[in-house]
Amino acid sequence: MQFDWHYALGLLTNGDFWKAVGTVVELSLETWVLGIVLGFLLALARQSSKRLLNRAAALYIWFFRSLPLLVLLIFVYNLPQVFPSTSVLLSNPYAAGLIALVLSEAAYIAEIHRGGLLAVAKGQLEAGKALGIGYSGVQRLIVIPQALRVALPTLANEYITIVKLTSLVSVISLAEILLVGQQLYTQNFLVMETMLAVAFYYVLIVTVFSFLLQRLERYLDVSQRKPRAVADSTANVAAPAPTSTGQDGLALSVRGAGKHYGQLEVLKDIDLDVRFGEVVSIIGPSGSGKTTLIRTLNGLESLDRGSVELCGQAFLRGTQEPGGALGTRRHMDGIVQVGMVFQGFNLFPHHTVLDNVLLAPRHHGHADAEQLRALGLSLLAKVGLREHAGKYPHQLSGGQQQRVAIARALAMRPKVMLFDEPTSALDPELVGDVLKVIEELAREGMTMIIVTHEMKFAFQVSDRVVFMESGQIVQAGSPRQLLDNRSERMGRFLKDVQLA
16 A cells, blocks of 8 residues: 555645644643642652642652542542532543643642752752741742752653643543544544654644744853843932841840751750840851851751740740740741841842842832832942942852842941951952951941851951850950960860951
8 A cells, every 4th residue: 555645645634634633732831830829739749848738749759749640530420420519620621621621730749849948959949938938928938939940851841741741631522633633633544644644743833932942041040140220219229227226225135045957956044135136156166056056046947946036026035945936927927127148148040149138128019110120239349349239149259149139238328237258259359359348337326236256357347245055155255355364175165366
């Protein structure tokens, strides 16, 4: 039997085939989009600390990944036989096919999303929380854009799989490409010619959408983006002065702070008062509890015992205290008044420098767009980075990224600034620029608590120095007091430190 090329080529203009192509494109796109949404919700539930939610999501994923799609299609389409009320929806082959495909694909896409979520560094979530952005805001502004960018190549591949899986809906009589082909070759028995046309239409759909998805992937790849030009704002907003200037009393008060990691006690009954306008440096050997302490001051680490007051108001309370921890609302209301600068910068890689600075004030609605833009530019000028406003974090050096992180924290006009070893991740030649910014803040009267290994800097800039070891405050006082009355242990630690 000769191959009928004339007939095969004629099928490329067949109206029924092109109508079926439209059905496949519509069905596959709707399945993909709905699967991405439902899959992301399942992935979030799978990551949840709530056991019931986690187990329910895991059960869904296990069941629908185990169930063959063909069986699910037949089951869904015939469900009205058991539940007649569902016939209004499920008697339509398109609706039944869409529901079955979404139920099945969401389970696979959920695991793709989970991989994307796991790829988003924990520091990104902590940075969002430190800026007072709630769970939904962190997911929407920080996590989802990054997770989708990571997952997009695999999601694109899953779309191609969905296109091919639509051929299975022919079993419930939906007029898609394969069913049209089957109807034709049962009439003329030209199976090979018809299947060639069927293959052509599937390859065409996959090729077109692969090209479009690759374009989307390149668009979302921030590493390929060029710096944006950022014009000066028409508004006239100066960089804000520290909000703690001129205030009396205690900015922060810690009482009886205790913290365990399993059997290890990392904080032991810490008491610490910080006055407005005071600069307190926390020093000590590695593993002494410095970083844990500063992270408990804004709630990034929960206390087991003790409490923290912020500006005279209850802010945090240990989980083992009577009444337990204070509510999330109280914490989120207070955390916006505490700026945090991390050791690892934790800038948001998918936002420009200016957008990093303005993300939180914009989210909280602190001012209109033009005023916020002027504020962001003035803060970047303050830290010497105005000309870098349109760049992305990966286009900056480590020292520049840390200065952006300082500007980002200042944009919330905090009453207290926390610095967690702000220079330890920097090359030695980049340390000076960051320290100059902190020194300038100290001269302006900003209340600051600094965990640092830069001993000479700590003793030069601080009003008070706190020496920690084994989770306890061993000695505290002015720089001169500590140097003149150092213990033997502290003397060994500070043997190379001298005040000018």
